[in-house]
Amino acid sequence: MRFTVFDMIVRLVGVLSFLTLMSCGRLVTECGGTPLNISHLTQIQRAAFTSNTKASLVIPNPLDATGNIGIQSMDSSLINALSDLFLPNLSAGSRLENNFLKVRINSINDSPEILATPNSNGQYAFPITDIHYGETMAYHSMNAIQTYVEALGFQTNKARPLFVMVNATGSTNNPEEVNAFYSHNYFDTTAPRTLKIYGDTAFSPRQDRDIYWHEFGHYLLESLTSDRGVDFAGDSGSIFSEGAAIHECIADYGAESLSGRGYLGRWIARNFSEFTAGSPLRSAEDKNDDFNNFSKVATFDSTKKNLNRYRIGEWCTRVLWDIRRQIVQENSNEGRFYADRMIFAAASLLKRDTSVTSLKSALLQADEQLNCGIHSHSVKNAFESRGFSSDIPALALPLKLKASIVWLRDERGQLTREFSVSFILTNPNSDRARNVRLILESTDARISPVVYQQSYGDLGSGKTVSVGGNSSLPIDYSVVGSVAPNQNYQGAPFNLRIKSENAPDAIIPGVL
């Protein structure tokens, strides 16, 4: 038998391919992606817990449970939407708390007598308008998402308890003011974590599971990242940062994915006049709005509308939702869990003062480690298709800054020991500068940067950011430094650094 060159090539390719096939025969677990307990996760997702204590709740909120966009919490027909649920992991049957999660009404120090207790059947069952209903919803919601995250393989930091106040006092005495604050108590390491819900309206946030799940997301991100300050600048007082936007993004994504609805806050949005009845507060699904394209949420303009963490945050949830959708398409029964695991794992890799660029890298790294990188194309495509390209031109020139020192006055008009800078910042390049930040750096022990960084998003070619004086942005959008009382600070030097992801740093020295 004669062999041609073609035969030899064919055989060589065949042998190599055979060897490749053999080497393919390894499990995905070798990448670190251990199998998930799908039945357990599905039970959690369906709130199919079992325990000795029951509750009666409208899940997730009256509007989504009934599909009636006009429904209000005092509507008697809501009794038909109540579901019997279990409340697992309680330390004691007569209090809505365990070693970590503790539900209160007004404050941490609430008297036990005013808190919800089960009825004679051992059930937490209250009218929806009752404050105790809010306590029960808080416990159920927070415990459910905590259990879900743990079932995905993430152990969270429970060294400090988390107190949830469903009708918090301290911020405002106006019951119509609707809000929610999560505080990680970053500075005071002896303080507990707190989630405070405000608003005693017909559409109270305490009646909505979405709110608890979103706020839990803030705790989760800090916990996953070991308190290293994903939004360190925001925690120190800056008005806007990409780190803050990503904080909101991960919090929204967790709530949206676990509910499987791709949006959140239809109930609470009824409190705000800018939302039509039935519209969600935020959506990971495409809508006819600005949040589908990065340039529309990240480009600086004088209206300052994009110096708002929720705009990039909502855009970011759509990117994550695209990735999730792809994984669910591949595996309709289990994909949602694998998507959540990959995205939370990526979140755990984020560094201090993170950025959208860093989130993309973290997603690729998490996919590489968990799934051998099989979703890298999906991840890249999700960002690219929504206008975020990593392939941006490197700019030749640093940004230009013209600044002057402004000593700040308190609310009574008296000079403080804090200074800021009014400035005009210009991008002299022929292309946009990505993620532009102004940073105050102390080079003298007499000066402490208090608000050490402010961010201004993407700055177009030839565009300027103008802060302070008669400018479009007030001085609050600048950095702040302090000097000690009763100390001579004359001549104390500092630096202003202009950073961008694609331009050389500019460093401008200053002296007090």
Next chain:
Amino acid sequence: MNPKIKRIKIFWGMMIVFCVLSLSFFSDSRAIGIPLKAKRVFDGLTGGLITKTNLELFIDPPLQTAVNFDALQLANQFIIDNPGLFSIKSYHQLKGETYENPLGTRVNYQVFQNGTPILGFTIQLTVGVDHQVSIVSNEYHPIERVEMDERYFLSVNEILEEHNQRFKLSVADEDEGRESHIIIVGPSYAKAEMGTVVSVIEVGSKQKAPIEAVFSSKSGQLLARRVAKSEFH
């Protein structure tokens, strides 16, 4: 053509098609869980055993801790063995805690000086199933020892007086009487000092929410402040 050779060529042709299809398994459209080739990921830290030079390095819990023995033990040893990577000063202590994460067991270290935490100084390591240790993040910086003699510290009232009563203590239940200390370090590490953390209200401000403020324990200088973020407006 000889039928036998023809059959061989058809066979190899099918093999090529099959192999091309198999290689396409690496594409993005594969379902998770299908066996595929693993790619090892490791940060490439190959320091090996380096002589322990920092004899005063104190790690809590100490070696031989029973809880999560393996991961914590390995992580502690990694820090001790790699002083070039961490440069932990002898007057700093590390306290490690382990957390499970699908990317590997995480060991989080907080850094302290004489029991007082240093804000933002955290080290996070991950220990893989193969016992390889890698760095997730390292926010440690070998700063100078901070003066901790409480005789020179101002009381909270003295600090507030330094600011001409601009701030008053928050009376929210959970804040009342609360005062703690941290070591706070400037972002450029030019300055590190003991800070007194209190919850205050800015007098006359429209902002009613308490501010979590850090003042210099020694001079009363405002070092950091944080207003809780409102969720909607």
